[in-house]
Amino acid sequence: MTVHRGRGFAAINYPIGMNLGGDPSQALVHSGPDGKFAIALSSIDLGQGMKSVTRQIAAETLGVPVEDVYVDTADSDTGPHCMGSFASRGTHRVGNAVIVAAKEARAIMLEAAAEELEVNADDLETDGRGNIHVRGAPGRSITTGDACQAAQFRHGKTVAGRGIFLIPLSEVDPETGEMTPVSCYAHAALVADVTVDDETGEVTVEQVNSAYEVGRAINPRLVEQQLVGGAWMGLSHALFETTEPRYPDRSHGPVDFSQYTMPGPGDIARHDIAILERPAPDGPFGGKGPGEMCANPIMPAIANAVFNAVGVRVTALPITPEKVLRGLKANGGARPGPRR
Amino acid sequence: MTVEFRKDLFADERDDDLVEVGKPTRRQDILGHVTGRSPFYDDHLFEGLLHMRCVRSPHHHARIRSIDTSQAERMPGVARVLTGADVPNNLNTLLGLMDFGRDDEPLLSTRKVAYRGEPVAAVIADSEARANDAVAEVRVSWEELPCVFDVEEALAPGAPVVNDTYPNNSFDYHDTYDHQKLRFGDVESALASADRVIEGCYEMSPIEQAPIETNGAIAAPETNGRFVCYTSTQALFFSLATASKLLDLPSNRLHFIGGTVGGGFGGKVDSIVEPMALLGCMLTGRPVRFAWDRAEEMQVGAPRGAERWYLTDGVMNDGRIVARRFTGYFDAGAYTRLSSYAIIKATGHLPGPYTIPNVSSDILCVFTNRTPATAMRGFGITGVDFAIESHMDVVAHEIGMDPVELRILNAYRDGDMKPHRRTAKNCALIECAQVAAQKAGWTIGDAFNAMASTREGGGERAAIPPTVTDRDGRIGERRAGRTGRGERRTIAPTPGQDTATSGTPARSGDAANYAHPAAAPPWQPGAVPQPPRTEEAPPAPQAPRTPAPGRYSRFATNAGLRRR
DSSP: OOEEEEEEEEEEEEESSTTTTOOHHHHHHEEEEEEEEEEEEEOOOSSOOOHHHHHHHHHHHTTTTTGEEEEEEOOOTTSSHHHHSSOOOOOIIIIHHHHHHHHHHHHHHHHHHHHHHTOHHHHGEESSSSEEEEEEEEEEEEEEEHHHHHHHHHOOOOOEEEEEEEEOOOOOOTTTOOOOOOEEEEEEEEEEEEEEETOOOOOOEEEEEEEEEOSOEEEEEEEHHHHHHHHHHHHHHHHHHSSSHHHHHHHHHHHHHSSOOOOHHHHHHHHEEEEOOOOOOSSSOOOOOOTGGGGGGGHHHHHHHHHHHHHOOBSSSSSHHHHHHHHHHHSSSSSOOOOO | OEEEOOOOGGGGGOOOOSSSOOHHHHHTTTHHTTTTTSOGGGGGOOOOEEEEEEEEEEESSSEEEEEEOHHHTTTEEEEEEEEGGGTTTBBOOOGGGGSSSOOOOOOOOOSEEOOOHHHHHHESSHHHHHHHHTTTOEEEEEEEEEOOOHHHHHHHHHHHHHHTTTSSSSSTTTTTTEEEEEEESSSHHHHHSSSEEEEEEEEEEOOOOSSSSSSSEEEEOOOOEEEEEEOOOOOOHHHHHHHOOOOOHOOOGEEEEOOOOOOOOOTTSSSSSSHHHHHHHHHSOEOOOOOOOOOHHHSSSSOOOOOEEEEEEETTTSOOOEEEEEEEEEETTTTTTTHHHHHHHHHHHHHBBOOOOOEEEEEEEOOOOSOBBBBBBTTHHHHHHHHHHHHHHHHHHHHTTHHHHHHHBEEEEEEEOOTEEEEEEEEEEOHHHHHHHHHHHHOOOHHHHHTTSSSSHHHHGGGOOOOOOOOOOOOOTTTTTTTOOOOEEEOOOOOOOTTTOOOOOOOOTTGSSSOGGGGGGSOOOSSSSOOOOEEEOOOOOSOOOOOSSSSOOOOOOOOOHTTO
16 A cells, blocks of 8 residues: 655635625614714624624724724614625625724714814824824824713714615626626635545545635634634535535435544644735725635645545545545556646 | 735735734634623523424425324424414525525425425424424325436436426526526637647535534514514524515514524525424414424535536647636525525636636526535535636646646736626736745746736736627426527627727637627527626616515515516
């Protein structure tokens, strides 16, 4: 038996948001009496960090510390409509709605500050640490809390805003497929290094090197979480998972995690990531959505690495040892490709 | 594991002087999550909570002769047994909210079942165990029917009809075709003149979303005739509107609460558990929990559907891909759910991140006797990306070119025209390929390292070519065994007039083969070629269009959607 090394490459792009548009999301922003802001949404936090991303976008736009923002979601009585958390649409759609709402609230906060400081609101700026000051004169300042309090208790104004983001629905031409699918794309390219055991057919992913272009990493740790998790999921799809291992035959469907195979801790490959940011013109601070696309490039990269290692082209996922062994048998043994 | 930010790339397009955006701020909800205090739907355990379990089909395809619930109703702890007759509006399609497709799926089936695990009744009891015991006592008389599992077999003449709403076993697009078309340029001619024609077939397997928290909902009576529903949904108002329709209840009598979900990955948009729990609650007057167990999540809950893709590339010896043809089959399982939508998404995605002057695709949404498919991470894209990127490797191998260099050579760039007739912008494929290769120590030629997404795109690459169209694959033809190649027409990018394009035909050398617009055939393609547009949102409609018929809340009453 021999363990063969192989290296495979794949590159992809990924459409951000619901295809064809027509999928609005809304946000409501308001300040409490002392300048603590609440963001009301009906978007879903699946664990991907919806609440955190919208909170950071709101803080950046309002010009207040992130600690002064709390995101409340999802109660249909209080949260305005959102199409949902799918299609890599959360950051892009909801983030933009939050920006619209936060800009409206910020303008009211700055008007109140201007009145308190007896200056023009256009001359004010926020430092993101809870202060509003006259541009060029940091000494003439008021806290965001005091400005919000003054707005409500002296000027009788709500420090609030409402936002919606909608990409209007595109039609689709039946004859040519002409359409406007989405407004921006994320990108990725990935190199997978594998070993293939020509006796057992087992494929082991040894190393992954990747580059992901995400527009803007609103929260780099959450992006990292998506990229690492997504690559794991893609590796799992490439080598392990299916609900129908004899597809299209319906027999042998797994019903629990002891039958539905997934990589264990020992199967996780080292993954070195580069993050690129080419801001999307219509993304919130340029942000796209890394959530879905990060799982895609590793599947073909692994298939291509297996071919490079032993000359077996597995065209149907998952790449099980059985398929590799059948391929080796058909080829009369391993046919290693060029070392890269 | 390492993570690096390549801030040097696209730096001139980015303002990095931000306060909060770009910071690794700790998540707002992390303390609750790591201390086990975050409330998920299943933490709302009302006093007197009842539990629901479903009676499911053991057959892949069967007629229901009768359902006898009398024995089950007498079982200890059983509060109620539901059948389809209890569902106020027992036929729905998820994308009905978008006016896309016809209602094709019952909440509880009454006449027949089309996949193993399809629910025909539901028992509500004071414990899950008692509900399960009673499920075993529901007597269903089945008449098994022939079934079909393979997408291409399902389209053959004589295959069993899976879904009565779509008797051809395929979704109807635009009320005209059994597939969605993409036509750009003249693929057949380009294949004929290419140095090499390279074919392949690739298949995506069905995959379980596998969230740790399975699908579930708890519904309870609220005051003033309202009902509250705690849910694991990925789309709160989508599930609320779906429940409102199935239960024939104004949407403001429903109060949905969710937002903290134990993973979704696309498997929590089908909105089945919510109307079921609510129906149980409405009919018993008590709180009802309906939660799938792991087996249901894996075999009854909709997976990522299987896809089969045939690719044919026309390639020149220098690595330029001059034509690419796709035929794709999405295995929707027994009902539409969201597969029809994913196909349009896939159509807009082709031919992948490359600029290829001649592209065509036919994608079919096929019904088979298996668990309905639904969304999963990368929906509509992941399967075809596996096909495209596997095929790129095949092409590289066949013509003896470095796989990274082949990608960079063919990569799309700012200003290029895509087959769906919008101009590419904000591209970054070349840079990703260069960086990934560099990180891995994969050496590519200097010329390829010097290329950029921002350079040498557009120009001739921005043109919409004269395009060959056809009327093949009209609804019903395939099932009738008429799959022959039909009449071809060429639509040229119209010079001048009100639909002028700024592009010139990319392959004008054999212009004689292309019909002049003045000699247009009596049947016209649905839309004339439009001026190239960048990938920006189309303008909002000026005036509200005719609202769609129906009394239930819809998110889109734009009549245009129904024509898709």
